[in-house]
Amino acid sequence: MNRNPQPLALTNALLIDGTGAPAVHGATVLIAGHEITAAGTAVAVPEGATVVDLRGKAVLPGLIDAHVHLGGLGFHHAPPFGGREATDHYAVPRTDALRHGVTTQRSLGDFLHDSIAVRDAIEAGTLPGARLAVSGPSFQVEHGHPNGTVWGGDDTCLREAARIPKSAAEAAAAVEGLAAAGVDLVKIIISNNAIFGPPRPELKMPWHLVEAIVDAAHRQGLKVAAHTETVEDSRRAVEIGVDDIEHLLLRAEDPHDEAALDDLFALMAARGTYLVPTMVAHQLHATADTDARTLRYGNQAVRRAYESGLRLGVGSDAHSPGLHGWKLHSELIMMVHDQGIPAHAALTAATRTNAELLGLADRLGTVEPGKTADLLIVSGNPLEDITAITGVHQVIQNGTVVTDNGA
Incomplete structure (x- = not known):
């Protein structure tokens, strides 16, 4: 762990700063305390600084995962979904994320007070882990997804991680309650449970409630x-x-209405609506021909979204134990290898764009003076081979080395 109060100079690195600008060879990144103070080729290394030669390595902003579930999603695990008591304060997603260079995560559906408490403990430095933005509970329909699917109707999950309003007034009051509790955003589930069998329109969130929320x-x-x-x-x-929009396509639509998809993306681009596809989560569970067709269609849709100029984010829907962080790497690899999105654009999506989505772009998402020193250092050049993103050398969070595979 680097807790040296002296400045830290990372030299001779390939700098991929997350701004969308071209990579810089032979760059120096200077860190003082928790902050980046300089980045580029014309950086004077101050006397007494700790100098680290990163020749052959790339420096990027810490990755941001825009879609995780800290407590899991159930499936084959018990309990079906958990809070702090069941998960040791979400220890696995906290620590696995950092091991893979994910320094920030957005929780989109977890126990309200538990996720807020862990978020605040991480921010205060009393718990290690990727910093968090949290929605707390998600708005759902009774017997719908996820309360009637992956949660199996568990009473604790319903109480702690779901809000099921029956009227617009109840919906508005629930939002106000979440805001008062300190959530960072609100999450709505608009689903007819078709991913678990035949569509059930009666289990879809009514549109007047969506409007109220x-x-x-x-x-x-x-x-x-x-x-x-x-x-x-x-x-x-x-x-x-x-x-x-999270996910967008979880099943193949038949027939595929490409014109409707293009119209949707044009609308999203015009309104500045973000898209976070989470395809890697679907890939892990794809076994049937229908699932494979969904993946092919989903891949094409993400490429079309990128080409339409959407604000494209990156998320993993990381509900599988031991896969937080690793799944975000896989999502980036899928974006480049399967959708043909340039590696530079994919990495910018997982850093600057995700920081903008989370409302944290004033301090995270790019390697620039004045930003918090959250950095990922990898061996090789992920712009030439995106799989180099998996070769984590070091992870720096708040100016401190929290993962060191080169020691």
Whole structure:
């Protein structure tokens, strides 16, 4: 762990600063305390600084995962979904993320007070782990997803991680309660459970409740993330005013309406709505021909989204124990290898764009003077071979080396 109060100079590095600018060879990044004070080729190394030669290595902003679930999602695990008591204060996602260079995560559906408490403990430095932005509970329909699917109707999960309003007034009051508790954003599940069998339209969140939730959240200064599974639902959610679409396609639509997809992306681009696809989560569970078709269609959709100029974020839906961080690497590799998105654009999406989505761009997401010193150092050049992102050499968070594979 680097706790030396002296400045730290990372020299001779390939700098991929997250701004979208071309990479800089032979760069120096200077860190003083928790902050980046200089970055580039014309950086004077102060006397007494600790100098680290990173020849053959690349320096990037710490990665940001825009879609995780700290407590899991159930499936084959017990308990089906957990808070601090069941997960040792979310120890696995906290520490696994850092090992893979993910220094910030956005929790999109977890126990309210537990996720806030862990977020605040990480920020205060009393718990190690990737910093957090949290939604607390997600807005759901009774017997719908996830309370009636992966949670199996668990009473604790329903109480701690779900809000199930029956009227617009109840929806607005629930949003106000979450805002008062200190959440960073609001999450809505717009699903008819089709990913678990035949579609059940009666289990989809009614649109008048979506409108009430979005309006109330925006009055509180909170962004709204919407879990959607179809182009039609995504468009309606964007028209209502959600700030980002999560997943978009979880099943192959038949027939594929490419014109509707292009119209959706044009609308999202015009409104500045973000898209966080989370395809790696689908890939891990893809076994049937339908799943494979969904992946192919989803991959094409993400490439089309990029080409349409959307604000494209990156998330992993990391609900599998031991896979936090690793899945974000896999999502980036899929973006480049499967969708043909340039590596530079994919890395910018996982850093600067995700920081903007989380409302943290004033201090995270790029390697620039004045930003918090959250950095990922990898062996090789991920712009030439995106799989180099998995070769984690060091991870720096708040100016401190928290992962060191080169010692």
